[in-house]
Amino acid sequence: MPQLDGGGGDDLGANDELISFKDEGEQEEKTAENVSSERDLDDVKSSLVNETENNSSSSDSEVTSLRPQQHRPDWESYVRQREFFAEALRAQHDSGLFKASPYATYPLLMIPDLGNLANLSHLGNPYLSPGALSPSARTYIQMKWPMLDVPGTSALKDPRSTSPAHMSNKVPVVQHGHLPPFSPLLSYSPDPFPPRTPPPHLSPDTGLPRTPHPAELSPYYPLSPGGMGHMTHPLGWLPGQSVYGIPAGGFRPSYPAALAMNSSMSSLVASRFSPHMVPSLQTSVSHPAIVSTAIKQEPRDGNRHGYAYTHIFLSEKEEKKPHVKKPLNAFMLYMKEQRPKVVAECTLKESAAINQILGRRWHSLSREEQSKYYDMARKERQLHSQLYPGWSARDNYGKRKKRKRDGRPETHFSPQPKKSCVSYGTQERPSVSHTHLTHTHLSQASPASSLDSPATPTTALASPAAPHTHPEQVQPLSLTTKPPRPHSHRETHGQTYTHIQSHTHPHLFTHTHLPLTPKTTSSQSSSSPSSSHPPFSPHMSSSSNQTPPLLTGPIPFASGLAPSTSIHQLTMSSHHAMLQSQPLSLVTRNNN
């Protein structure tokens, strides 16, 4: 992604990380079909979840389908659209359309001049803080794309208008198909998205820098020209996040970079965008990450399109301390995209449960699929740094209420029925007997995470390699157990080594033993490859770095997890796998 490395000093895109993506071409090996099959499997599993869920709460299904649970009226429109997209996704999936990664259309990334991005930020701002920004504000963000979509919309004339009618939300869904002018947005990285039909004006083969299109700089994730005309936003940003849209007036004195309007960019924008939009671009630069408590909005009108027009006014006073949110990491991006899908597939409502599913699916993603997200995340960080040079993650420390970890009586084992522990287990592993769940639960030491596919590169690599082997199926333990988190939600260590062998894609296994990393403490994610390499970094496949750092030391054994448990788990898992008729072998052993 050389083109992204805007300024030399930019370390956001770590070199090593960049290196990790060098093999993107390799990704082409994987056909869209494979991806599709994986997704299908996941979907099947999800359907199982759904089934279970229905069983557990049949009365709930209907309600869920509507997803009215939004507390805030402001979100109604959002919810509706979200539902719509979810259905669309489902439909596409059913029809086999949902094969290629939605991210093929990810726009942000080809940004020759990141500095210019700020200029586009007015289009939407993913970094808006819920706390500081009302839901309606979010809605505003969502509309960014529609805005681009219909440049000719008269409503665009006055960006300052209190009722930006142009922001119709439904637009994106139906009009992306004919958005040639913005189609470039669709692909930020030629390599990662081979399956996609690159827009004619792109140079997918070479990835040569194209003329930076404003749209590319925008946070929007337009549909692939290839025909997902009414498909959901690639990143699932619909919920209101463009990657770097910036609400009008979102200026932050403290972040000059965001303010600086590049003249070239200005002209570019002017030339590319509807003239009506230009003014706002020039005058209003903000960033999604910016959150100001001072942001005010007009109440949305709840127009028929499902979205209200939000007007954001900033109070200079309150603007002092903007809250610039952290850029989303790869998994977060993935979550945003997939959450609606998962929600649509099952009746789960709790985000925690959904996140568990997403976590598993994340591990089941193929290399290229994950690489897309890592790439996106990397670029987001780049962009973020460009927009907010002085920003530090540290700035947000303390913004949230501190979780009470120490004080929490974790020792008191509580099944926490409230959490869809049981339901989750049944959902994910319908065939698993209750005893299994109970057992798992009692073990208590083995959080789902520890047994879950670890964030290890190997796992990530392995799972995708075997289309029929999915962590969700392989993983012995249900997600029911909520491990004690005395100090950190990362504190629990898994002790299970899992040997997953793919018979279908053995070449992907450079190691026979794929240690399921104990979900180690976050250090794993931070100091390990994650900080500089995506889990599936090519390095991992090379002989030198294959061994996940996590395995280097003795892994503390979970307090309650006895070998027998593992055996039981293995049995269950194997049984499950057999039921699935999937070529997979799972070996779980305790590292005691």
Added chain:
DNA sequence: AGTCCTTTGAAGCAC
């Protein structure tokens, strides 16, 4: 209203 839960990853800090 605020916090928790739950996931992974990134960043920051302490040692």
Added chain:
DNA sequence: GTGCTTCAAAGGACT
């Protein structure tokens, strides 16, 4: 370099 903590999203559940 290692280990830990915090935050990012999301929304139901809980306090």
